[in-house]
Amino acid sequence: MRILYTGILVCLANFVFSQKNASVSFEKWVSLKSSNSPVISPDGKTIVYTVTSTDWAANSYDSEIWMYKEGGEPFQLTRTNKSSSTAVQFSPDGRFVSFLADRGEKTQLHVIQVNGGEAIQISKEEEGVSAYKWSPDGLQIAITKTEADTKRDKTIKERYGSFGVEGEEYKQTHLWILNFNQDSVKIQASKRLTEGNFNVSGFDWSPDGKSIVFNRQKDPLINSGISADIVMINTSDKKSTSLVANPAADGFIRWNPEGTEFVYNSTVTDSVSQFYKNNRLFIYDMASRKSREIATDIDENKNVIDWNAKGLFILALERTKQKLYTVDTKTGTSKPVSLPLDLVAALSFSKNSDAIALLGRNYEGLSDVYLWRMNGPVKLISNNAAQISSWNTPVNEVIQWKSKDGASIEGVLLKPRNFDPAKKYPLLVVIHGGPTAIDFPEPLPTNVYPVMQWIEKGAVVLRVNYRGSAGYGEKFRSLNVRNLGVGDMWDVVSGVEFLNSKGFIDTSRMGSMGWSQGGYISAFLTTNTNMFKAISVGAGISNWVTYYVSTDITPFTQQYLKATPWSDMDIYLKTSPMTNISKASTPTLIQHGEFDKRVPISNAYELYRGLQDRGIPSKLVVYKGFGHGINKPKERLAAIWHNWQWFNKYIFGEEEALPVD
Structure with a gap:
């Protein structure tokens, strides 16, 4: 090392x-290293969390478990070569830390004693372990794993080679049980619990340890989640009972401590509402078999964190902050919980104390792990922010303006620390994906766009929370329904005009970029405006028809455009960048993963060919072997450099070769 x-x-x-x-x-x-997934022990005296670091030699990101014990300093607990340690849990008695890792025999379950020692593998599943949960008494562990190839599967492959039938290329995942003997820790053979032509996704033991509740869907394909049901199975006789079976998606989340009720997420009757409508939370009463809706007073998507003796806790966005709320389970009303952090990302409540582990940050810092006791101060456990304490990070400012149709839009303006409002600065616009994502103030935003370095060169950067972004309520998220691209462009252009009215941007040197939905909006700007000197389109949609017939989430298009191409071609033309390719004039860089299923690469080739045919400076960079995101450090470095070179050439007038020394 x-x-x-x-x-x-x-x-x-x-x-x-x-x-x-x-x-x-x-x-x-x-x-830069990052910390994630804090988990606190039942007695509140120990916290484990993962630390992700960059392994340049292996071209990967490695996640290892770190441990903090009361009164001490954090230390690294695991070292797993060529793999990561994930899905960290404590055993119910707090004696063991469990985790998933591939240490040469696919992803298996391991345990390590809190008081020290080596990690011990306790599963040996042919297809590996997908997920797991401890039983309340700690004597059993429920796991899910993917079905192995049958003899027929192997024979067909041997005789006919490799092929796949669309919509049929998958293996179901089912529940199995492992016994656990803490006095003789060793590999145990698993026993099958669920069987049938369905797929098990989320699951958990009932508090009495006699049953497991799980989400059942017809197959593991992403679009099948819109019809999932909630089922309970008795672990002794394998008898199953359907609990919640609405026409659309139902998803178990968490039991109450007594095991008499549980909270679940449901779209009830709308099979595609998860894209821009608020999710809905319900409490199911085991005795009456009836449900009641809760937290309707929060006009945002809600993420249940825990239901314990202290209450039911959820996280939800409020503009550019993410807050913790507690919900009265009888009345369904919520109230915020005061915390001295701008953004709370995750929490873990100890069972037998008032100690809480949380992951969060203030705007100017990086996410860190903290120890917290409700209504008290937070204690810093990790210290990721120290990595950038000497860096010349930009100043963030949340700004607001009116769009073309009067909608109120917020954005984050990033400026150099020596910003002078009397000067003229080049402007770079960075557009987030989603569309139901959101940009926050932060010191080092984005994954492949070198914002901090551009600001050091003398630019300012605008990140637009355009219509459809999370954090501003369901009505705002629906403003781009049947108005994709068009309304989004209004929000970007009006943001630029707002900054121009302040007198500090150089409108002759402006660029725009984004990935995924941000790439789509950038492509729309390429073919519908000429205000930018350079644009970068990352994994963006260029033609909604092309996208519709090849994406793995077809319902997304059906919901936002309220039509198929065959029922309303006009709306597909109105919102597609390629419709106005003849008007394009902006030099455009296109970046795309070779095997992207979310936004298939045909979108990139279509835009590239249209620009090339018109003689517009354009370049298509294909990242070999990647899907929708660039998730290896070397290729991420390449993508950063490609953006750096493109905008430096067209905005700053500088030619810079890719360094190879």
């Missing part, structure tokens, strides 16, 4: 020189 680190430092010295006006190299940015 020390040799690798030294080598990276040598590389960084070279790259700092080649990145003009940038104090922090792209490698150093990509190499």
Whole structure:
């Protein structure tokens, strides 16, 4: 590890020189560590969490478990070569930490004693373990795993080779049970619990340990989740009982401590409402078999964190903050819980104390793990923010303006620390995906766009929370229904006009970029405006018909456009960038993953060919072997450089070769 680190430092010295006006190299940015998934022990004295670091030699991101014990300092608990340790849990008695990792025999379940020792593998499943849950008494562990190939499957492949039938290329996932003997920890054979032509997704033990509730859907394909039901199975006699079976998606979330009720998520009758409508939470009463809706006073999507003796807790966005709420389970009303953080990402409540582990941050910092006791101060456990304490990070400001149709739009303006409102700055617009995502104030935004380095070069950056973004309520999220691209463009253009009215942007040097839905909006700007000098389209949609027939989430298009191409071609033409390709004039970089199923790469080739045919400067970069995101550090570094080169050329007038030394 020390040799690798030294080598990276040598590389960084070279790259700092080649990145003009940038104090922090792209490698150093990509190499930042992050903390996630804090879990607290039942007695509240120990916290485990994962730390993700960059392994340049293996071209991967490695997640390992760290442990904090009351009164001590955090230390690394696991070291897993060529794999990550994930899905961390405590055993119910707090004696063991369990996790999933591939240590040479596919992803298996391992345990390690809290008081020390080596990790011990306790499962040996041919297809690996997908997920797991401890029984309340700690004597059993429920796991899910994918069905293995049958003899017939193997024979067909041997005789006919590899082929797949659309909509039939999957293996079901089912529940199995492992016994656990804490006095003799070793690999145990699993016993099958569920059988049938269906797929098990989320699940949990009932508090009495006699049953398991799970989400049942017809297959594991992404679109089948819109018809999932909630089922309970008795672990002794395998008798199943259907509990919630609305026409659309139902999903179990959490039991109450007594096991008399549970909270679940449901779209009730609308099979595609999960895209822009608020999710709905219900409590199911086991005695009456009836449900009641809760938390309707929160006009946003709601994420249930826990239901314990202290109450039912949920997280929800409120504009550019994410807050913790407690819900009165009788009246269904909610109230915010005060926390000294702008963004709360995750919480873990100890069962037998008032201690809580949480992951969160304030706007100016990075996400860190904290120890908290409700209504008290937070104690910093990890210290990721220290990594950037000496960096020249930008100043963030939340701004607001009116769009073309009068809609109120917010955005995050990033400025250099020595910002002078009397100067003229180049403007770069960075557009988030989703569309139901959101941009927050943060020191190092984005994954492949070097915002901090551009600001150091003398630019300002605008991140637009355009219509459809999360955090502003269901009505706002629905403003781009049958108005995709068009309304989004209004919001971006009006944001630029608002900044121009302040007198500090150079409108002759402006660029725009985004990934996924942000890539689509950037493509729409390419073919419908000429205000930008350069644009970058990352994994973006260029033609809604092309997208509709090839994406893995066809219901997305049906909901937002309220039609298929065959029932209303006009709306598909109105909202597709390719419709106005003859008006395009902006130099455009296109970035796309080779095997993207969410936005298939045919969209990239279509836009590229249209631009090339018109003689417009354009470049298509295909990241080999990747899907919708760039999830390896070397290719991420390449994508950063490609954007850096493109905008430096067209905005700053600088040609810079990809460094190879």
